[in-house]
Amino acid sequence: MRLDLFQTAGRFMGAISLVFATGFANAEPKHGISMYGEPALPHDFVSLPYVNANAPKGGKIVLGEGGSFDSLNPHIAKSRVPWMLRFYAYESLMARSWDEPFTLYGLLAESVETSEERDWVQFTLRPEARFADGSPVTVEDVIWSYETLGTAGVGHPRYLGAWSKVEKAEAIDERTVRFTFKEPDRELALIMGMRPILKKAQWDGKEFNQGGFDIIPITTAPYQVGDFEPGKYVSLVRNPDYWGKDLPVNKGRANLDEIRMEFYLDGSVMFEAFKAGILTSFRETNAAKWEENYDFPAITSGKFVKSEIAHQRPTGITGFVMNTRRDQFKDWRVREALITLFNFEAINDTVSGGTLPRITSYFDNSPLGMKDGPAEGKVAELLEPYADDLLPGTIEGYTLPVSDGSLANRKNVRTALGLFKEAGWEIKDGKMQNAAGEPFQFEIVINAGDKSNERIGNLYVEALQPLGIDATLSRVDSAELKERTQIYDFDMAYYRRGLSLSPGNEQYNYWGSEGVEAPGSRNWMGMDVPAAEAMIDAMLNAPSQDDFVAAVRALDRILTSGRYVIPFSYSNIARIAHDSRLKYPEHVPIYGDWIMYQPDVWWMEE
Incomplete structure (x- = not known):
């Protein structure tokens, strides 16, 4: 599936021009927030534009990952952790739309409010937001998560820079938290909506910055850590009782029952595992191999198919x-x-x-x-x-x-x-x-x-x-x-x-x-x-x-x-070979095959 990149880019720039022209968000609660102007989707939107809102639930995807891992806590610097855990096993106050340059919509938070100068931002939690153990998400959990992740030597260094710009975090009421900045910062108001929220009570009397497998963090996400073998594989299992499955921002997402990550130290061994059907999806980064090495039986029989997914991201x-x-x-x-x-x-x-x-x-x-x-x-x-x-x-x-x-x-x-x-x-x-x-x-x-x-x-x-x-x-x-x-x-x-x-x-x-x-x-x-x-x-x-x-x-x-x-070279398409039963929506977001794309918006048709 290919996109007309020039035409799409033109529409993108035209849309962002309108966004810029509308000015900053007023100091009133809203359903979303953009870097500039207003979010593209209205407060009553049904689903994100790049999902299949009616996608069936069920099925399993098995992905190959390079290297190994020695911890299941992705929020500390000491450990090697499966990268997908950070994005699929945790939630934040707001969720990104990957069809807009930088826009967030309410997830754990039902609304966001900021000043015109963006020298503070506050979020109001949804009363129904729950951790996987059924306990409610509280303002206390939010503040503790931010303080812990933002503490040098405890949380991962990726969180330190933004937290150093926060003057104070405070509870406004039992469901509202406000972050006041040391100086106005247009982007920081959004960054504060993107930090993972953890359950404070789980860590009472425990050291957060220790790796290993003794403690698996309790989260609010649709996927929870299931079976795993250190360094070999880890399985994320969809929670049938997930609290936010009916939110507009979640419709058509988290469709697969299981996401399994198999780890390999050798890329050629990983590819052979895919050819043998052990893996059900494989991203090919070598264009020559894409043309020459995909004539094995699973492809020629139609059991597996090759998909090319365009994007408009910078090459980096x-x-x-x-x-x-x-x-x-x-x-x-x-x-x-x-x-x-x-x-x-x-x-x-x-x-x-x-x-x-x-x-x-x-x-x-x-x-x-x-x-x-x-x-x-x-x-x-x-x-x-x-x-x-x-x-x-x-x-x-x-x-x-x-x-x-x-x-x-x-x-x-x-x-x-x-x-x-x-x-x-x-x-x-x-x-x-x-x-x-x-x-x-x-x-x-x-x-x-x-x-x-x-x-x-x-x-x-x-x-x-x-x-x-x-x-x-x-x-x-x-x-x-x-x-x-x-x-x-x-x-x-x-x-x-x-x-x-x-x-x-x-x-x-x-x-x-x-x-x-x-x-x-x-x-x-x-x-x-x-x-x-x-x-x-x-x-x-x-x-x-x-x-x-x-x-x-x-x-x-x-x-x-x-x-x-x-x-070196780059590609403006992602090359993914996969089980033919794995499907993805016709509309591809401007980010293309990015962090929350496969398997997030994919589904399986039996």
């Missing part, structure tokens, strides 16, 4: 990131040279048959992506105060180098050698070295089980050898990779950073200067660019849709021209 950035904390990567000309020597056209042809486009910017494939050529209009105005400090290409326009597709890549090699020379590096005695005679060498670290990136890395390393560049590819296990990247102990590494249609405060964690030294940030490249933080500020405080988009496009230019990552 995927590739080999250069750690500018290392001396050899500090000069942008060196980074440009290394990007130039990455023969994307030849590698893409080898790895995927040349079928996939290359990522050209961080917000590529979306209405938020930078435009070709020089910066114009509001984008140029935002960048102008920082012009003297921005790298070449930021304002005048930057495009990735393109090879002729041949393995020799002669033109790009000549260009790269010129850049190296300008930066003080030349080939002497067969080795790339600087004036002090120090060799240019670096290590690329990847996950040991990632065969695709191993292949790409080997092709890249081979291409660098004739230039006297001593590059090595190191395959490390997931635990070592996580440890090293958390403290930035690497030269170059495989890097993947997803971006949304509603970028917000998380951008500081991705590109902010604090992450240059503070461990655990997403700023693996170590960038310290005041202009980038200024664009994030402009984005978060944009008074209109045009200003918001301009700020994101300006940020996109700074990131792309920074030459921090050697970009």
Whole structure:
């Protein structure tokens, strides 16, 4: 099933323009809240637009997951936890609509209220909201959950930044909780609606930040943890007595009786399990394999089918990131040279048959992506105060180098050698070295089980050898990779950073200067660019849709021209092979196959 992306994107931008024009929510209880203006769905909506409200209940899906797990509490940093638990086994006060850039509708909360300045937000709980043990959800549970998750050393670091901006949390009455912010924050009012709610009484006298399997959190969600074997599999079972099954925001969702996750340390073994029917759905990320490897009996017989699901999300950035904390990567000309020597056209042809486009910017494939050529209009105005400090290409326009597709890549090699020379590096005695005679060498670290990136890395390393560049590819296990990247102990590494249609405060964690030294940030490249933080500020405080988009496009230019990552390819479709009885709605949300899509809105037809 394919979408007309250009037509849909046009409708999306037109709709968001109307949203921006309506202004902020007034200080009165409402059924939903948007980053700008009013939610697209009215207070009496029947269901989300991308679900089958009449989908049958029942059936089972079995999914393959890479790696292992040693805990079932996804809200602490110490453990490896099945990713799906965080989203499918817990609920928050509000629920996202994945057909809008950033809009929330009431879930545990029946209403939300905020000031025009958005310096506070309050939520009123539904009286019928219940935990799985039948006990009611209280304001006390909400405040305890937020305080616990927001405490350093207790909750996961992902919650700390937002909580640090909250001045106080207080009960207004027995069903209403208010969060007052230290300063107005347009996005924070929404973020406060998205935290998981836990049962306070379950943790009395217990340490919340301990992993393991002794305590499985009691939640309010439609799915509860069922059977599991540590490191091997875990099953989520639909609660037939789930309190919120008739809410409009839940109609057509949580249709399957069981979601089972099987864990594999080897991707090829996982694929064989799918071919054998042990798994009933499999996401294929390799376009060449999608065309070549899906002719096994389950497909040819029609028992399994192949589905392609389009999306309008930003590409984000995927590739080999250069750690500018290392001396050899500090000069942008060196980074440009290394990007130039990455023969994307030849590698893409080898790895995927040349079928996939290359990522050209961080917000590529979306209405938020930078435009070709020089910066114009509001984008140029935002960048102008920082012009003297921005790298070449930021304002005048930057495009990735393109090879002729041949393995020799002669033109790009000549260009790269010129850049190296300008930066003080030349080939002497067969080795790339600087004036002090120090060799240019670096290590690329990847996950040991990632065969695709191993292949790409080997092709890249081979291409660098004739230039006297001593590059090595190191395959490390997931635990070592996580440890090293958390403290930035690497030269170059495989890097993947997803971006949304509603970028917000998380951008500081991705590109902010604090992450240059503070461990655990997403700023693996170590960038310290005041202009980038200024664009994030402009984005978060944009008074209109045009200003918001301009700020994101300006940020996109700074990131792309920074030459921090050697970009790989991307796909604007998700490729899912699955049991033919598993179905999904005809209308696909703008986010496509995203976090709450499969299996959330899928169903099984017997």
